[in-house]
Amino acid sequence: MYSKEVNEHIANPRNVGDVENPSGVGDVTNQVCLDRIRLSIKVDNGILTEAKFKANGCPPTMAAASVLTELITGRSVKEAALMERTDIVSVLGRLPPAKMHCAMLAIDALQAALKGARRTV
């Protein structure tokens, strides 16, 4: 039903947890399906040096959050801020049309975390 990339992230999720002393945290919930992603990031000199997630939800939500942490680690805050859900979907191979919102939730978590980081910097 899901791509092998999605399944792979379910079997081996990357960067699970909470960053210690994070620069920003994005904790977002989809009010329709109750899926939730909490992304915490560490920013150092404008670079995302660390990203971790915790999540509740269906496989695409978990996989999107997991992929996101890989995609943003090492990037500049500027680059990360420009990321879109398609960046996540392309790494996951594909998502069923009804599951595109899962990738969007990950982007929302990223935006919220970046907002928090800007405030603290």
Next chain:
Amino acid sequence: MKVYLDNSATTPVAPEVIEAMLPYFGDEMGNAQSVHSFGQRAKAALESARRQVAKLIGASATETVFLSGGTEADNLAIRGTAEAHREWGRHIITTQIEHPAVLATCEALEREGFRVTYLPVSGRGRIDIGDVRAALREDTILISIMQANNEIGTVQPIREVAEVVAEARQAGAKHLHLHSDAVQSVGKIPVNVSELGVDLLSVSAHKIHGPKGIGCLYVRKGIRLGKLLYGGHHERDRRPGTENIPAIVGFGRAAQMACEQLEDRARSTEKLRDYLERHITERVEGVRINGDPSNRVPNISNLSFEGVDGESLLIALDLKGIAVSTGSACASGSLEPSHVLKALGLPREVIRGSLRFSLSAFNTQPEIDFAISTLVETLARLQEMSAEG
């Protein structure tokens, strides 16, 4: 290890069933309607299978109609009754937790001017006989209530419904019929059409270790029924089309085995199911049993796990070789959660964390032990990932 715990979806075909079917894909290729010897051998196989299926449900052979499966059986029962009796009434009673084959057929009839009462169920999934009585109207022509629910396994008091029907008939409701979808109960618990008092009963072969694409509708002698399909005079003029002899023979063999082994299968399956349930509830916190533990088929356990999504749990278990199903919203792309769990009045979080384990007599103790330990590990991992902690 691969562990198949989704037997309410479909069951593995028994080796004896496969063996029984094979000749009918080969030399025994006759059309049961043909007069020559090929045809007559096919006819004999057809009628022998019919007796086996009839025996399983306590019917007489002439009261069984072979068709493509549970869905067609439900459609024929409901549409057939509606068509043949619409002049006397256009009201149908069913429940909110029926299989889509029943619900969608009723909805289609609503668009054609029928009125349908969808009875609510208790938190454990049982109907209230008082509700059946209250819903009855002068123009009610059909009550359709499943014997056992496919998601939670709750068994309905069909015999008591039949008593209500009998009373109503005595009071003059001679066009009132009782149908039961017994796809999930046949082969799991004793099912006898005369003891139950039903006029129509749906059975499917692939839920009892038979092949897919074949089922049967029991039609009590003398019942008038419209048709879904038009053609030849097969199946006592109730369902046209050249009989699917290999599948019917397989169905017959599966029914014979289910009949002979009913008690043994029920006992061993129930023992494994209860063991699974007991060990999960002991080892995992926040587990909820959905359905009615005191009125349940022996092979289904529907559990809800706190703080996890059923589909994520399903996929994670599948990657470890364990096949189960879920009533969680997201499964199969539909964003609607299970209508059955919704009808029980369960909160959204409970529905989303639901998982159905459905066993068969083919499951073994080592399989169940593996399933338990894998589930416990997987839950721990998902709960570690949970943002709610």
